[in-house]
Amino acid sequence: MRRHFIVISLLSLALSGCGMSQKDWWGWPRSHWDNQNFKPYLQGEAQSFPTVYGTESWAYPEGTSTQEITKRWREAGLISSVTNGGRRHIWSTPTGVLTVFVGPQFYNLSQSSQRGFADAIAQVYGVGQGERQSYLLLDAGTGKGIGTYTSQGLQTY
Numbered sequence: 555m556r557r558h559f560i561v562i563s564l565l566s567l568a569l570s571g572c573g574m575s576q577k578d579w580w581g582w583p584r585s586h587w588d589n590q591n592f593k594p595y596l597q598g599e600a601q602s603f604p605t606v607y608g609t610e611s612w613a614y615p616e617g618t619s620t621q622e623i624t625k626r627w628r629e630a631g632l633i634s635s636v637t638n639g640g641r642r643h644i645w646s647t648p649t650g651v652l653t654v655f656v657g658p659q660f661y662n663l664s665q666s667s668q669r670g671f672a673d674a675i676a677q678v679y680g681v682g683q684g685e686r687q688s689y690l691l692l693d694a695g696t697g698k699g700i701g702t703y704t705s706q707g708l709q710t711y
């Protein structure tokens with residue numbers, strides 16, 4: 555009986571000591587759990603779920619010439635040049651295929667803006683009307699393909 559009393563006393567002291575400990579069951583200090591009850595939120599959800607959000611339109615005032623629009627795009631660093639295929643510097647693309655060499659600022663656009671920009675290029679160059687049904691997007695610096703535009707819209711690689 556005396557033994558049971560000693561064992562119960564020691565266990566109760568040990569357990570009461572656990573309550574005063576500065577660490578939790580897993581060994582973390584109790585302050586580790588302070589301010590851990592935050593609720594995460596999404597920022598830039600249009601980029602996280604691009605198919606859910608519509609394409610931003612790239613509208614220009616009525617009567618703006620194609621040359622003026624492409625000049626603005628070049629000045630903004632969105633495109634470098636637009637060709638109908640063939641040899642350009644060291645890159646060859648199929649002759650007759652519209653090829654758009656995009657500049658560094660294209661990568662800074664959100665996905666919805668990239669799709670809107672691709673739609674604007676298609677409208678300006680008449681893609682989807684007549685025999686021209688698609689075009690290629692290549693990086694102006696490396697010449698590597700970054701996407702294609704078809705009747706289903708922009709598909710980036």
